[in-house]
Each structure stands twice: as structure tokens, then as C-alpha cells.
Amino acid sequence: MSDAVDAIISQWVKERPDVAEDLWPVELFGRIQRLARVVEKSAKASATAHGVEHGEFDVLTTLQRSGPPYALTAGAFLKASMVTSGAITNRIDKMEAKGLVERVRDGGDRRTIKIRLTEHGHEVTRAALADHLANYARLLADVDRDVVKKTGDGLRQVLEALGDTGIK
Numbered sequence: 583m584s585d586a587v588d589a590i591i592s593q594w595v596k597e598r599p600d601v602a603e604d605l606w607p608v609e610l611f612g613r614i615q616r617l618a619r620v621v622e623k624s625a626k627a628s629a630t631a632h633g634v635e636h637g638e639f640d641v642l643t644t645l646q647r648s649g650p651p652y653a654l655t656a657g658a659f660l661k662a663s664m665v666t667s668g669a670i671t672n673r674i675d676k677m678e679a680k681g682l683v684e685r686v687r688d689g690g691d692r693r694t695i696k697i698r699l700t701e702h703g704h705e706v707t708r709a710a711l712a713d714h715l716a717n718y719a720r721l722l723a724d725v726d727r728d729v730v731k732k733t734g735d736g737l738r739q740v741l742e743a744l745g746d747t748g749i750k
Contacts (some may be wrong), residue, residue: 587612610740616652621721628717632710637669638677639714645683645699653698678720682706 689692
């Protein structure tokens with residue numbers, strides 16, 4: 583079997599034989615990049631079907647998995663999500679306008695503002711997450727589960743070696 587990454591490597595070996603021995607990281611990173619594009623495109627379509635952008639879906643699921651009261655400060659939210667600080671304010675504004683989240687003052691410290699999932703946000707998250715997980719299962723339907731498990735284990739080792747050891 584051969585894929586696009588094999589073709590890319592082959593082209594480089596032909597064009598630059600002097601770097602042939604240095605192309606081994608492309609075996610992994612090239613496939614991760616291509617896989618990320620496929621998964622992101624599919625995940626965006628799944629989120630859009632529920633009236634939210636992919637980044638908004640990440641906000642909703644981060645709040646949902648944080649547990650009751652489904653509210654986080656901006657700082658805690660940034661540590662727990664996959665969103666950059668520059669994107670968060672604008673995203674929260676848009677989500678608040680859609681009735682998905684609300685900003686609330688912390689009872690203990692009125693200076694602290696938390697982002698909280700609304701009941702409508704819970705409803706959208708439940709439906710969107712179910713479709714998101716079904717979408718992931720569809721994407722992997724033709725891949726043996728043992729391959730998925732072994733690949734996940736290998737990627738965990740790579741991430742740990744790169745210092746990505748969990749939610750900070």
C-alpha cells in the first residue's frame with residue numbers, strides 16, 4: 583500500500599537524494615497533518631449542522647465536561663480548551679448572542695467573571711456531541727480497532743516526549 587505521504591517522500595528522494603535519510607519524521611508528521619485536515623473538515627460540517635462553528639463546539643464541550651456548575655473563569659477555560667486567548671472574547675460574545683453561554687459574576691468574588699453554559703447550550707452540546715462522536719466512528723469505520731488503539735498509544739508516546747502531558 584501507498585498513500586500521499588509515500589508519494590511526497592518519493593518525490594523528495596528523487597529531487598533531493600541528499601535529504602533522503604532526513605525525511606523519516608515526515609512519515610509521522612506528514613500523516614498527522616493530512617489526517618488533521620480530513621478530521622477538521624468533517625468536524626466543522628458536524629458542528630455547522632447544529633448551528634455552531636467548530637470553535638464554538640469546543641467551548642461548549644469544554645464547559646460541559648467541566649461538570650456542574652458548567653462555568654469556568656476565562657483563565658481556567660483557556661487552560662482546559664483548545665482555544666487561544668485572542669479568539670476567546672469574540673467567540674464568547676457570539677455565543678452569548680446565540681444564547682449558548684452567559685457571563686456571570688462569581689458569588690465569592692464579584693470581580694471574577696465566569697463563562698457558564700445555558701440550558702440551550704446544554705441542549706445543543708448534547709445533540710452536537712452525539713453527532714460528533716458518530717462522525718468520528720464513521721471516519722474510522724474501515725480501520726481495525728486494534729490499529730486505532732496502537733496508533734493512539736504511539737501518538738501518546740510522541741506527545742509525552744514533546745511535553746504535552748495533559749490539561750494544565
